[in-house]
Amino acid sequence: MTTEVGGHGQAGPLILTDKEKLMSVRPLTPETYYRMPWNLADNAITWLEPTTKCNMFCEGCYRDKDSGRHRPLADVIAELENIKRLRKTDGISIAGGEPLLYPQIVDLVRYVASQGWKPIIITNGSLLTPEIIKELKNAGLVAFTVHVDSHQKRPGWPDKSEKELNELRLKIATMIHEAGECQIATAFNATIYRDTLQDIPLLTRFAQQHQDLIHTMVYILFRTAKRPAHLESYVGGQVVDLSALVYHLDYLQDYEDVTAQEVVDKMREVDPDFEPCAFLNSNEDPRVTKWLISTSVGEKDKVLGYLDGKFSEIIQSFHHLLYGTYMAYTRPCLLNKPHILFPLAIFSQGLRRVFGKWLFNPTLWGKRLYLQNFTIIQPVDILEDGRIGMCDGCPDAMFYQGRLIWKCRLDELLKFGRFIQCAPRS
Numbered sequence: 345m346t347t348e349v350g351g352h353g354q355a356g357p358l359i360l361t362d363k364e365k366l367m368s369v370r371p372l373t374p375e376t377y378y379r380m381p382w383n384l385a386d387n388a389i390t391w392l393e394p395t396t397k398c399n400m401f402c403e404g405c406y407r408d409k410d411s412g413r414h415r416p417l418a419d420v421i422a423e424l425e426n427i428k429r430l431r432k433t434d435g436i437s438i439a440g441g442e443p444l445l446y447p448q449i450v451d452l453v454r455y456v457a458s459q460g461w462k463p464i465i466i467t468n469g470s471l472l473t474p475e476i477i478k479e480l481k482n483a484g485l486v487a488f489t490v491h492v493d494s495h496q497k498r499p500g501w502p503d504k505s506e507k508e509l510n511e512l513r514l515k516i517a518t519m520i521h522e523a524g525e526c527q528i529a530t531a532f533n534a535t536i537y538r539d540t541l542q543d544i545p546l547l548t549r550f551a552q553q554h555q556d557l558i559h560t561m562v563y564i565l566f567r568t569a570k571r572p573a574h575l576e577s578y579v580g581g582q583v584v585d586l587s588a589l590v591y592h593l594d595y596l597q598d599y600e601d602v603t604a605q606e607v608v609d610k611m612r613e614v615d616p617d618f619e620p621c622a623f624l625n626s627n628e629d630p631r632v633t634k635w636l637i638s639t640s641v642g643e644k645d646k647v648l649g650y651l652d653g654k655f656s657e658i659i660q661s662f663h664h665l666l667y668g669t670y671m672a673y674t675r676p677c678l679l680n681k682p683h684i685l686f687p688l689a690i691f692s693q694g695l696r697r698v699f700g701k702w703l704f705n706p707t708l709w710g711k712r713l714y715l716q717n718f719t720i721i722q723p724v725d726i727l728e729d730g731r732i733g734m735c736d737g738c739p740d741a742m743f744y745q746g747r748l749i750w751k752c753r754l755d756e757l758l759k760f761g762r763f764i765q766c767a768p769r770s
Contacts (some may be wrong), residue, residue: 395441395442467491
């Protein structure tokens with residue numbers, strides 16, 4: 345039996361036999377990747393929610409779909425001042441809810457930019473127009489991260505597959521590129537479920553075919569609130585019912601979480617050379633990759649090669665030395681000029697391989713090259729003894745009641761006042 349997929353660096357489709365597919369699967373090796381230096385006090389990104397209102401239901405969301413309310417801008421700015429006191433950060437992810445519903449979103453972006461932070465908007469994309477993109481670009485917006493996946497109840501796109509939704513992704517990416525005058529980076533999030541794991545090859549190939557428009561692709565692995573049967577859930581010593589949480593779905597209680605290894609295996613079906621370069625580990629197991637990051641260099645629809653951990657280390661260290669923060673998103677004007685990084689090939693084997701391919705292929709000399717990132721985010725792990733594995737140095741921490749918390753577990757604080765703990769049944 346053979347499988348036909350779009351091959352990395354191929355003029356036509358690549359045919360993989362079952363045996364070859366098995367041979368292409370290789371374990372992740374976090375010991376060879378760069379461990380991102382993010383921590384609670386010094387991080388690349390911080391999360392901000394100016395509104396709880398949303399116009400769409402997404403099955404994998406950590407927030408209730410809420411008619412909700414918009415927070416006064418003064419309160420949001422006060423929160424940002426507290427973030428400044430507690431945490432060095434390069435970018436502020438403005439989310440919600442749907443942040444484009446927030447009446448003062450342009451003023452908020454302008455304020456974030458005025459403080460030296462990079463404003464990033466996390467949106468479902470349904471309210472994007474050329475006019476609002478231009479207005480946000482002029483206010484200082486650095487990036488959009490647009491969440492599109494087949495488990496959303498998206499008006500106008502009912503029951504569409506991931507393949508069919510690529511039409512929407514391309515439409516949005518093109519609009520941001522044109523209206524943003526090539527000054528706003530574009531990332532796409534997709535929540536990956538067990539039934540959409542099979543779509544990873546086509547999503548990966550789609551992103552690689554549009555490196556000029558799509559700068560980052562993020563696969564967020566779905567989780568539902570559940571625990572092993574021999575464990576109980578507690579808050580303050582009292583047993584609590586997980587069904588109160590927004591991400592508890594009764595029909596998925598036998599659901600098996602997707603792992604980062606499975607996603608990488610699928611990505612290697614379309615691109616056998618795919619290799620991560622950096623990671624963020626679990627706070628309970630240093631080898632569990634909670635955030636897994638790759639960076640590639642390529643021309644418009646062809647990947648030349650993947651960069652290594654040493655490259656990530658140089659970039660993060662240099663950014664911190666120069667600006668005092670670890671790097672979050674950057675503008676396309678830099679992502680579209682990887683040539684300027686070629687001198688770093690002295691230190692980076694991955695960049696050295698890319699430089700060699702470019703140097704000995706004169707047809708590439710006059711072509712524009714692009715940097716592209718893939719990120720895989722693995723959900724919370726509940727271990728056999730009840731310990732809860734979270735991202736060690738979470739880049740999506742948010743300010744809540746005087747402290748920084750994991751944004752993906754805010755629902756627990758809203759429902760129970762404390763984080764849930766698990767322990768074996770007595």
